[in-house]
Amino acid sequence: MPGKLRSRGRDDSARFSTATRLRVLGEQTAERVYRSQNKRQARRSRLTGRAALLALVVCTLVVALAYPIRQYVSQRGEIADLQRQQQEAEDRVDRLRDEKARWQDDAYAEQRIRERLHMVMPGETGYVVPDPRSTEDGRAEQGEADRPWYSNVWDGVDKADRAD
Numbered sequence: 001m002p003g004k005l006r007s008r009g010r011d012d013s014a015r016f017s018t019a020t021r022l023r024v025l026g027e028q029t030a031e032r033v034y035r036s037q038n039k040r041q042a043r044r045s046r047l048t049g050r051a052a053l054l055a056l057v058v059c060t061l062v063v064a065l066a067y068p069i070r071q072y073v074s075q076r077g078e079i080a081d082l083q084r085q086q087q088e089a090e091d092r093v094d095r096l097r098d099e100k101a102r103w104q105d106d107a108y109a110e111q112r113i114r115e116r117l118h119m120v121m122p123g124e125t126g127y128v129v130p131d132p133r134s135t136e137d138g139r140a141e142q143g144e145a146d147r148p149w150y151s152n153v154w155d156g157v158d159k160a161d162r163a164d
Contacts, residue, residue, distance in 0.1 A: 118148050 102108045113119065120126040 116149065118150075 103112075114121075118126065
């Protein structure tokens with residue numbers, strides 16, 4: 001039996017030493033893993049801090065530049081509107097100059113006066129052509145601008161004479 005104990009003791013010591021070695025190896029490996037994880041976390045935390053600072057700077061720039069950029073865009077829109085209005089005004093001035101030049105011509109002025117006032121020269125015969133858009137009672141449905149000036153005057157006198 002003593003031989004059995006001894007061999008058993010060798011087995012225990014052999015196992016113990018292998019188990020101890022494995023435990024030590026496991027602790028060393030775990031320590032290396034934890035150290036590398038701590039280094040990664042340290043790098044991540046530094047990177048996260050840098051990223052946070054960068055994000056803060058970018059947000060600050062965006063906030064600082066938002067109002068001036070908005071003003072710039074709105075002013076560019078106003079400038080475009082004013083340029084369009086200026087071009088329309090210049091076009092209107094050109095049309096009015098052309099019309100003024102036409103009115104300087106006596107033949108054009110006479111034609112327009114005769115057309116608007118329904119005047120005829122001595123010896124001419126004036127004709128009134130009925131409007132095809134007239135109603136059943138023979139009166140034409142016209143706006144005030146389409147009718148002769150004297151019709152508008154008489155309508156105004158008739159309206160003023162009525163007691164409403």
